[in-house]
Amino acid sequence: xxxxxxxxxxxxxxxxxxxxxxxxxxxxxxxxxxxxxxxxxxxxxxxxxxxxxxxxxxxxxxxxxxxxxxxxxxxxxxxxxxxxxxxxxxxxxxxxxxxxxxxxxxxxxxxxxxxxxxxxxxxxxxxxxxxxxxxxxxxxxxxxxxxxxxxxxxxxxxxxxxxxxxxxxxxxxxxxxxxxxxxxxxxxxxxxxxxxxxxxxxxxxxxxxxxxxxxxxxxxxxxxxxxxxxxxxxxxxxxxxxxxxxxxxxxxxxxxxxxxxxxxxxxxxxxxxxxxxxxxxxxxxxxxxxxxxxxxxxxxxxxxxxxxxxxxxxxxxxxxxxxxxxxxxxxxxxxxxxxxxxxxxxxxxxxxxxxxxxxxxxxxxxxxxxxxxxxxxxxxxxxxxxxxxxxxxxxxxxxxxxxxxxxxxxxxxxxxxxxxxxxxxxxxxxxxxxxxxxxxxxxxxxxxxxxxxxxxxxxxxxxxxxxxxxxxxxxxxxxxxxxxxxxxxxxxxxxxxxxxxxxxxxxxxxxxxxxxxxxxxxxxxxxxxxxxxxxxxxxxxxxxxxxxxxxxxxxxxxxxxxxxxxxxxxxxxxxxxxxxxxxxxxxxxxxxxxxxxxxxxxxxxxxxxxxxxxxxxxxxxxxxxxxxxxxxxxxxxxxxxxxxxxxxxxxxxxxxxxxxxxxxxxxxxxxxxxxxxxxxxxxxxxxxxxxxxxxxxxxxxxxxxxxxxxxxxxxxxxxxxxxxxxxxxxxxxxxxxxxxxxxxxxxxxxxxxxxxxxxxxxxxxxxxxxxxxxxxxxxxxxxxxxxxxxxxxxxxxxxxxxxxxxxxxxxxxxxxxxxxxxxxxxxxxxxxxxxxxxxxxxxxxxxxxxxxxxxxxxxxxxxxxxxxxxxxxxxxxxxxxxxxxxxxxxxxxxxxxxxxxxxx
Numbered sequence: 001x002x003x004x005x006x007x008x009x010x011x012x013x014x015x016x017x018x019x020x021x022x023x024x025x026x027x028x029x030x031x032x033x034x035x036x037x038x039x040x041x042x043x044x045x046x047x048x049x050x051x052x053x054x055x056x057x058x059x060x061x062x063x064x065x066x067x068x069x070x071x072x073x074x075x076x077x078x079x080x081x082x083x084x085x086x087x088x089x090x091x092x093x094x095x096x097x098x099x100x101x102x103x104x105x106x107x108x109x110x111x112x113x114x115x116x117x118x119x120x121x122x123x124x125x126x127x128x129x130x131x132x133x134x135x136x137x138x139x140x141x142x143x144x145x146x147x148x149x150x151x152x153x154x155x156x157x158x159x160x161x162x163x164x165x166x167x168x169x170x171x172x173x174x175x176x177x178x179x180x181x182x183x184x185x186x187x188x189x190x191x192x193x194x195x196x197x198x199x200x201x202x203x204x205x206x207x208x209x210x211x212x213x214x215x216x217x218x219x220x221x222x223x224x225x226x227x228x229x230x231x232x233x234x235x236x237x238x239x240x241x242x243x244x245x246x247x248x249x250x251x252x253x254x255x256x257x258x259x260x261x262x263x264x265x266x267x268x269x270x271x272x273x274x275x276x277x278x279x280x281x282x283x284x285x286x287x288x289x290x291x292x293x294x295x296x297x298x299x300x301x302x303x304x305x306x307x308x309x310x311x312x313x314x315x316x317x318x319x320x321x322x323x324x325x326x327x328x329x330x331x332x333x334x335x336x337x338x339x340x341x342x343x344x345x346x347x348x349x350x351x352x353x354x355x356x357x358x359x360x361x362x363x364x365x366x367x368x369x370x371x372x373x374x375x376x377x378x379x380x381x382x383x384x385x386x387x388x389x390x391x392x393x394x395x396x397x398x399x400x401x402x403x404x405x406x407x408x409x410x411x412x413x414x415x416x417x418x419x420x421x422x423x424x425x426x427x428x429x430x431x432x433x434x435x436x437x438x439x440x441x442x443x444x445x446x447x448x449x450x451x452x453x454x455x456x457x458x459x460x461x462x463x464x465x466x467x468x469x470x471x472x473x474x475x476x477x478x479x480x481x482x483x484x485x486x487x488x489x490x491x492x493x494x495x496x497x498x499x500x501x502x503x504x505x506x507x508x509x510x511x512x513x514x515x516x517x518x519x520x521x522x523x524x525x526x527x528x529x530x531x532x533x534x535x536x537x538x539x540x541x542x543x544x545x546x547x548x549x550x551x552x553x554x555x556x557x558x559x560x561x562x563x564x565x566x567x568x569x570x571x572x573x574x575x576x577x578x579x580x581x582x583x584x585x586x587x588x589x590x591x592x593x594x595x596x597x598x599x600x601x602x603x604x605x606x607x608x609x610x611x612x613x614x615x616x617x618x619x620x621x622x623x624x625x626x627x628x629x630x631x632x633x634x635x636x637x638x639x640x641x642x643x644x645x646x647x648x649x650x651x652x653x654x655x656x657x658x659x660x661x662x663x664x665x666x667x668x669x670x671x672x673x674x675x676x677x678x679x680x681x682x683x684x685x686x687x688x689x690x691x692x693x694x695x696x697x698x699x700x701x702x703x704x705x706x707x708x709x710x711x712x713x714x715x716x717x718x719x720x721x722x723x724x725x726x727x728x729x730x731x732x733x734x735x736x737x738x739x740x741x742x743x744x745x746x747x748x749x750x751x752x753x754x755x756x757x758x759x760x761x762x763x764x765x766x767x768x769x770x771x772x773x774x775x776x777x778x779x780x781x782x783x784x785x786x787x788x789x790x791x792x793x794x795x796x797x798x799x800x801x802x803x804x805x806x807x808x809x810x811x812x813x814x815x816x817x818x819x820x821x822x823x824x825x826x827x828x829x830x831x832x833x834x835x836x837x838x839x840x841x842x843x844x845x846x847x848x849x850x851x852x853x854x855x856x857x858x859x860x861x862x863x864x865x866x867x868x869x870x871x872x873x874x875x876x877x878x879x880x881x882x883x884x885x886x887x888x889x890x891x892x893x894x895x896x897x898x899x900x901x902x903x904x
Contacts (some may be wrong), residue, residue, distance in 0.1 A: 007371035010121045020180045021121035027399040028069035030443040036492045037062035042418035047099035057270040057286040059209040068127040068173045075399035076244045082202035087135040091289035104148040105775045106785025109444040118394035120465035124364035125175040132162040166192035176364040181331030188324045191317040206308035210240040213411040224304035246332035251311035254325040260311035264301040267308045385844045386898040392891025404432045429495045433480040445887040448492035452499035455506035456893035466514035477531035486538030500557045504591040529595045549628035551581035560780035561788035563767045579637045579645040580665040586625045586672035593618035612686040643729030661758045662750035671799045673720035713812035736821035742879040745792040745840040773879040791876040795893045804833035837900040853882025
């Protein structure tokens, strides 16, 4: 990336290790409770073994959480906000949400918060939390959602009426770095209500508890010296973390003159409250809750030392007014001018005055604007969507710590976990050692990595932070993540589940996005390719056990799109062959072919024959997969009458039974398409010779491949699963508004099944698939919080858009389709791709009245100045209305909208 802006230069400094700009960032989770890592129960019941009610009193083993907080990259020192409105029964130190058994559509955060801005080095960040002034309706949210069923809408915080009449606080938090270890923190509280309202605001700093889990580990210390908190993380005797050094936190008086009172406690479990056993100290993790809400003055340490500290601002925020407070977190020797180290901090330590801090924020905001001007569109409405999408993606990076071997055997200072643990989840992943900053799907509902999510995240990341994108792709291929058998870990709940093989595609796309031809990072591509060979082999050996080149048996990322759980064995020895599983493998083989062809050409001229050989291998493998899906047994998985690809059930001695559900399963063969450049092939004579021999001697296979000898419109050759005629028939379904084409993108299940559900009699009961455009009506996979039976999802739709662009590049204007089907209006495939992208990005675009479809008709987002510029990037979207569904902050792959806007 060319260093054209100040932020680009910071990225270069961080890459070159001349300045550690990414040491501090939004790496603090929003939910650590009820994760697999914190579950030590015999039943492996994560939601009940560590509930939200325990979180304020119980120290975590593997991470921390907080509201719009930050930490260093090893999560040694954490900073976040805590709040109390003088009515809540609980000090608000972390976000509240429903566990999977409580929510009528599974786990669900019940808060309103927004990621508004961030640069890739986190030199500037901004977030917003909306905090009600009335008592937070914890019990009502639980009771009402428990009462509702799968057919009912979720009952959310805004539905309680608690934000009516503007009786809430908008709490903005901003971070600006003067230097890598010198951070200004500004909190601005707006009272949107008609009356003055009290608020206790507690900016809190604490150490992640590592001392409780290891014999002999020393305890770091926070202490008050000259009105400043000294954060001493030096000389620790622990294998779990490295020393961070000495930092200081200063809290200036608020803009209304409020002077904070410092509170101190220990980040230790309140064993007496939770388990009835003695405490190490009367000062426990929940001390600030006990002090502020319970008025228990003895809960905090009068000596002002501990491992957790907060500056308590007790304020009255005027009606329609605001209060601002400034803090500074800085390393030892950074106590003078911004970014200019001193040998010794002045006594007493003093924060820079508000004008200096304000200037820093103005500068960082201007630099953020300058950086994003190189990425986002000039149109303000589109630029706002793109910038908030990137902000959500950047805010959702978090520290992830999980050492499976240690988790299985337990810690020496605690009771040994039950023996059943060694037969439970992740038992075969003892090699996995994670202590990294990872891109998460969502920091509350999915506070852990998911392999195929990460692949999609990295495409927009490649625009803002190419180094991070490449490092993430390589990380999952390292020996402490990748299983010795070649499998990439799927996600925390069960690493051995199978996600679609999109890692190679992401590596290839990142390679091309991050630099122009001739300047690309070949070492990155080569490192990826070598490890992906192991993964490809795992897929072939594990998911095509009969060697038929038809793949099956796995989660495959589409949750409940099918008629039954496709990862479970069928009765009576029946077997499933999957159109999507097979298409994914054809797609994988094509991507590996492209990589091998790229690597076979030496940068200065000449050929690397080892990669030529691998290119031949993947070319032949692709042809064999295409033959199987199109022809095996006479017709493969293609249904000539319907003009569609279907899964099928095999039962020895009986004809295959097709599962005639029109879903993304049958459209996925579209994405397995690539173009081979004639000159590229000519430069590799060994590959060319073997390819020609194969096509000549195995014409029985090659006849089923869309392989054009004439070279298409740009001197290319086409490799694709469907022939031109079959492509035309599939696109007629894809672009039919009665089938897959939604006003907001591509439906995951055809609308045809709304009036015509598909039914299969299996295992003594009728299995039914019907079109469900919003939240799931099925308990399959997670109690209904994920649904692929109709809604619009970004990841596969994005792949289809890319595929249409490649088909157009080959066929050009000679190939047109009706859009929509039956309209008589014909367009090129590029125009069809653009129209799908337009429909998907329209989810976030305001109409003439200010309404964005993703907000589901909530008028506040259209008319209220405090709401109208806020955007949520949901997990998926109602196919008929565009309303956001599922996780409300799964910006991850939904951030692909930023690239779709660029495509337009």
